[in-house]
Amino acid sequence: MVKTAFLSVLFFSCLLFASTEKISIGILSGGNPQAVEKESLLLAQKLQNKLGSPIQVYIPKSPEAMVSAIKSKKVDLAILPSAVYVAADREASVKVLLKKTWNNGPFYYATFLTLANSKVKSLKDLKGKKVAFVDENSSSGYLYPRQELESQKINLKEVNTVFSGNHAASIEMLEAGKVDAVAVFADDEKAKVSAWSRFAKNKGKKIRVLWVSEPIPNDPIIVRQDYYDKNAKIVHEIMYNLIETQHESSSDLVEVLGMSALMPATSRQYDSVREVFKAFRKGSEL
Secondary structure, eight states: OOSOOEEESSTTHHHHTTTSOOEEEEEOOSSOHHHHHHHHHHHHHHHHHHHSSOEEEEOOSSHHHHHHHHHTTSOSEEEOOHHHHHHHHHHSOEEEEEEOOBTTBSEEEEEEEEETTOSOOSGGGGTTSEEEEOOTTOIIIIIHHHHHHHHTTOOGGGSEEEEOSSHHHHHHHHHTTSOSEEEEEESSTTOSSBHHHHHOSOTTSOEEEEEEOSOEEOOEEEEEHHHHHHOHHHHHHHHHHHHHHHHHSTTTOHHHHOSSOOEEOOGGGGHHHHHHHHHHHTTOOO
């Protein structure tokens, strides 16, 4: 992630909204870090203009930092990857409000990709090969792919594992030939649209899809339960304005709000992620 803590949307926001309590929104995305930071500030400014309240953006260095910020009440609302939401829900009381959707609906997928001219033809061929994962807290970039490897009796110790930090960096490594395969997100069940589609510089290169996961519920937008209990009206205003802003600016805010419409979500929709998270993060702090 970008090495950014709290970002002020407007330099003079404290003066402009001196009588209004600020709202802190945490944003954590596995996309291109520079695009995430740019879009986060744009989203905050749009919300600030609509709500008439100062918006503070928090882009953490890591998932751990995001969970800590939620737990310590430095962040009121957050847009999180599904596995990070599960971790935050374990550490603090949070409420799911909305979730992103893409052109293919409210789910996304994990996939293993390699270049079409690679000698890697199946997951079994990954033994002894160099594979880029995103980070240990990424659903599509680690947890679901690791679960599949283990289901096929492929021990992760048999794979030369590297962590790129984000999906864009994994694709860059694959393009450059620095790794033999990558575990990244896909938007559809055949991985016709994936991290490769979004981040590859030379999309003319052919890729081979080695595996695609079961559907994973898209990134949720959450709020601390205690903040919601005291500020339900404000939270619902934020939800309404997020939906409105997403419709107005979908092409400008793809990394933080998704491609299609935001939709209501519930905690139970993430039970499948909890099961995968529990299998590999048991007894650990995020």
